[in-house]
Amino acid sequence: MRILQTATVVTALALSSGFASAQTSNIVDFDSLLTTCSNSGPTCVSQLQAALATINAAKATLSPAAVDGLLGSLATVAVSAARTHTAVATELAGVLESAASSASPTRQAALSNIANQVSSGAANEVDLSGVAGSQTG
Secondary structure, eight states: OHHHHHHHHHHHHHHHHTTTTTOGGGTOOHHHHHHHHHHOHHHHHHHHHHHHHHHHHHGGGSOHHHHHHHHHHHHHHHHHHHHHOGGGHHHHHHHHHHHHHHSOHHHHHHHHHHHHHHHTTOGGGOOGGGGTTOOOO
């Protein structure tokens, strides 16, 4: 019983201080997102929009670097989807442009550039190094 009480107190403290929210790995399941995006372009767009909304909702509890890392991962998935599903490239570019507006000033330009490349049909030429911290899934 004492262990349960201690665990409850530790959990409450972690939640109140934001430590639990700082764990970015649980905010968006990028492996699942990558699988979804490899199968269906339209579904991918809606899932990326939902993931971006989740990231934006968590922004207040995350460091700018953590947010940028999540947005870099989102960009990686979006670019991968754009390479496979060219019919939804414009919609994917829109998600990337929205992600750019959520990023830190140092990452905004890189994400906007990626959005422009995807929109113009040049997803195969995208260099993701400008959004360091990207996960490839």
